Amino acid sequence: MASNLKFSDDALTVAHKIISRYPEGKQKSALLPLLHLAQAEFGGWLSPEAMNYVAGILNILPVEVYEVATFYSMYNMKPVGKCVLEVCRTGPCWLMGAEDIVKYLERKLEIKVGETTADGMFTLKTVECLAACGTAPVMQVGETYHENLTCDKLDTILSDYRNTVKEPISHFAKKHIKS
Amino acid sequence: MGKKLLLEHINVPGIDTYAVYREKGGYASVEKALKMKPDDVVEEVKKSGLRGRGGAGFPTGMKWSFIDKKTPNPHYLVCNADESEPGTFKDRYFMQHLPHALVEGMIVSSFALDAHTAYIYIRGELLYVYHILEKAIAEAYNAGWLGKNIMGSGFDLDLYVHPGAGAYICGEETGLIESLEGKRGNPRMKPPFPAIQGLWMCPTVVNNVETIAAVPHILNMGGEEYAKIGIGKSTGTKLISACGHVKNPGVYEIDLGLPVEEFLFSDEYCGGIRNGKKFKAIVAGGSSVPILPAELFLKNAKGEPRLMSYESLADGGFASGTMMGSGGFIVMDETVSVVKNLYNFTRFYHHESCGQCSPCREGTGWMERVLHRIIDGHGKMSDIDLLWDVQSKIEGRTICPLGDAAAWPVASAIRHFRKEFEELIQAQQKVKDVNYLQELVTA
Numbered sequence: 003m004a005s006n007l008k009f010s011d012d013a014l015t016v017a018h019k020i021i022s023r024y025p026e027g028k029q030k031s032a033l034l035p036l037l038h039l040a041q042a043e044f045g046g047w048l049s050p051e052a053m054n055y056v057a058g059i060l061n062i063l064p065v066e067v068y069e070v071a072t073f074y075s076m077y078n079m080k081p082v083g084k085c086v087l088e089v090c091r092t093g094p095c096w097l098m099g100a101e102d103i104v105k106y107l108e109r110k111l112e113i114k115v116g117e118t119t120a121d122g123m124f125t126l127k128t129v130e131c132l133a134a135c136g137t138a139p140v141m142q143v144g145e146t147y148h149e150n151l152t153c154d155k156l157d158t159i160l161s162d163y164r165n166t167v168k169e170p171i172s173h174f175a176k177k178h179i180k181s
Numbered sequence: 182m183g184k185k186l187l188l189e190h191i192n193v194p195g196i197d198t199y200a201v202y203r204e205k206g207g208y209a210s211v212e213k214a215l216k217m218k219p220d221d222v223v224e225e226v227k228k229s230g231l232r233g234r235g236g237a238g239f240p241t242g243m244k245w246s247f248i249d250k251k252t253p254n255p256h257y258l259v260c261n262a263d264e265s266e267p268g269t270f271k272d273r274y275f276m277q278h279l280p281h282a283l284v285e286g287m288i289v290s291s292f293a294l295d296a297h298t299a300y301i302y303i304r305g306e307l308l309y310v311y312h313i314l315e316k317a318i319a320e321a322y323n324a325g326w327l328g329k330n331i332m333g334s335g336f337d338l339d340l341y342v343h344p345g346a347g348a349y350i351c352g353e354e355t356g357l358i359e360s361l362e363g364k365r366g367n368p369r370m371k372p373p374f375p376a377i378q379g380l381w382m383c384p385t386v387v388n389n390v391e392t393i394a395a396v397p398h399i400l401n402m403g404g405e406e407y408a409k410i411g412i413g414k415s416t417g418t419k420l421i422s423a424c425g426h427v428k429n430p431g432v433y434e435i436d437l438g439l440p441v442e443e444f445l446f447s448d449e450y451c452g453g454i455r456n457g458k459k460f461k462a463i464v465a466g467g468s469s470v471p472i473l474p475a476e477l478f479l480k481n482a483k484g485e486p487r488l489m490s491y492e493s494l495a496d497g498g499f500a501s502g503t504m505m506g507s508g509g510f511i512v513m514d515e516t517v518s519v520v521k522n523l524y525n526f527t528r529f530y531h532h533e534s535c536g537q538c539s540p541c542r543e544g545t546g547w548m549e550r551v552l553h554r555i556i557d558g559h560g561k562m563s564d565i566d567l568l569w570d571v572q573s574k575i576e577g578r579t580i581c582p583l584g585d586a587a588a589w590p591v592a593s594a595i596r597h598f599r600k601e602f603e604e605l606i607q608a609q610q611k612v613k614d615v616n617y618l619q620e621l622v623t624a
Contacts, residue, residue: 023341025298028381033363034346038305060363073365073535075347076305093267093468094424094511096525130349130529131267131468132306135424135509136431145309173308 005051012180013043017059029060033070035174036060037077042172042179046086047078075129076173083118083125084170085163088142091128094135103139104128106153110160123164144171184410186398186418187391188434191278197313199320202281208326210397214289215334222293226396228404230416235261235352235389236467236507238491245386247376248294254383256296259361260287262303262310262390263345263352266467267529268509271420272390274432276303276310279394280317284340286393288326289400291338294386298339302357305346314342349533353581354387355379356535367535368581389507391420412438415490419505425463425512428452441465441487441494442479444510451512458514462598465494466506468526469586471593472519473503499593519598520605523590524552530587541584544575548591558613560606569595 009017017036024031036056037048044052053067060067071077078086087107091100104115107126111119118125134140137149141159148159169176195201202208214222227242248256260283264272276283283301291299303311318340321327329337343361345351351360355369358380379385395417399407408416415437421444424430429452435444445460446453454460460475480486482501487493491505513522531545548571551564572588579585595602 023339023343025381028362030363031343031361034305034360035344037346038308038344062363066363070363070365073348074305074345077346091525092529093464093522093525097425097511097513097517097522129306129347130532131265133264133270133273133304135268135270135511136422138424138430142306145312147309173305175308175312178312 005055007044007049007051007055009039009043009055010179013039016179021060030062030066033060033062033067034074037067037071038172038174039179041077042174042176046082046084046170046172047080081118082170083123084167085123085143086125086127086171088127088129088132090130090132090134090138090140090142092131095131095138095140098138100139102153103141103151103156106156110156123167124160144173145175184418184436185434187275187279187282187394187420188432191275197278197280197317199281199317199324202279203324207281208285208288208324210400211285211288211292211326212332213400214292215332215336219293219295222289222400225399225404226293229395229399229407230404230411230414231392231395231399231407232415232491233389234391234395234419234508236266236469238505241388241392244376244388245290245294247374248386249377249384250295252384255298256294257380257383257385258287258291258294258296258299259357259380259385259387260299260301260390260393261352261354261357261387262301262307263357264307264390264507265304265349265352266469266507266509267526268422268424268464268467268511269507270422270424271432271508273307273310274422275390275394275420276307277313280310280314281321282394282397283314283390284317284321284326286396287340288321288331288338289396290386290388290393291340292336293396296386297337299341300361300380301340301342302351302361303342303344304351305344308344311342311344318342348535349529350535350581350583353583356581357387358385365535367537368583370580410436412488412490413492415492415505419489419508421489421508421510423451423510423512425510426455426458426514426517427510427512428455435489437488437490438493439489441489444489445479445512451510454512454514456514458516460512461515461517462513462519464503464509464511464513464590466504467509468511468529469582469589470504470506471499471502471589472523472597473501473593474597477501477597478503499589500596503593518556518605519594519601520552521556523594524549524556526590527552527587530583534583534587538579538584540575540578541587544571544584545587547571548587555602555606558609560602560609562603562606564606565595565599565602 057064231241232238351366356366360366375385531549572591576588
């Protein structure tokens, strides 16, 4: 199926810079970083069209992209809200009250883990250890870590996002995609 | 107060910039190395006794000496910055504040290994650190420490950062290599070891961030001097990530050999248990290592005080000891249910199993389900033996150590806290009995 999806000129420049870091013939190595770029460029998730597009850039089979994209937890396989709240639920964060954080968010946003608010603003996800155990409990949004979380802090964080975020926030922050 | 090497300058304002880092003596080890023969650099690292800081503790100099020198294929150095062992956050802290220190270590180590291309594989969640490293690398190129003919020595090196995308298994070195090749992070069968056939089937060394970061200090002070820090075969300093119920969580650099009691209770380090609670148990080296009850952690089975060293923490084997692991120090106070904590860890390993080996793929899920029914009020006494049986059939039967890492927490929790499992199951049985009697009465 033909698709009109393509990277912005800036993203394409970044993509080619990344591809040039691997020896000739080994361009498939650029797959993970390019999927991060694609997720940033195409609304925070990887549609089949987005994955096919990346396969085309790297000159590999679409299935080589699908099998990789579904293996790694950071790639979203369905549409998400503008802010994806990724709450760590592993060991040390659990010890420090991550369960309460998740419950509080579920109540406040009126969604369950894995769901998106009706206004398309927030998606709630639980993730595994974010390497910030000393400042647990922790939540990641895009490239930002929110540490030593409390319910009070969450209120402020959520209202800040609600008031300021217009474009979807991605792990590969848009500010880094410029040539 | 121990010797600070890695974190000496971490609080200097602007230390993440080239100018400040250089002013503080940064890149001196590169100047020194470039005047030496690569093999002599390897020799210094061997003399230092440095052991891999990612978890396995394998001697770094020996790992380097395995690299295949006869092949016409290029050599690669890959830095493992896929820090994802629960309880461990030292590498994130280090890279974020001292990116140039990692770049410096990568240059010296690449020179020793005759590698002309090197990668830092950083976990995808740390994309913000990816950009910090990219900036440091760009500054290093500008200053002539990377690229062609570095400082007129004739040595060429290109250094790149590569992001992962969320997978614990990519911290295993062959899983990491697969991932760096743009594939699923399925670990490879060994042999061949990466030093013979690694990245793109070329000789490759994979080292942890902290290991690479120690190399400049070894060169600057000399391997023999470095080996004087520490105790026995645990030489040098180690970064410990302290978390859980301690007063002062954070990353600490200690001289190996520090008494564990001092590390846990002195105000210079963890400051003891918070909120006046009692110390119950600890997972001292990241989630994979055996859990120990407080008494067995502070003193070994012979009653001798334990030290923060590879040997002392492992004293007593798995019967009464644990492991240094990655230095992820997860402290639990008296309020923690060991069974519920174990359920959390086991759920993690099930989630992170790559699925190649049946014992791990099926076994981790099985253990998760059994533990879930125990904490959910449906456990049976026979479940404890079932868990023991399943974990014993995972350990040692998988391609990579994720299977072991999932089995050890279960084995050690049962070994040291069997009573807690029994009490939990009994208490739930009592509730069920009461409910049943009430039903009979009201019927």
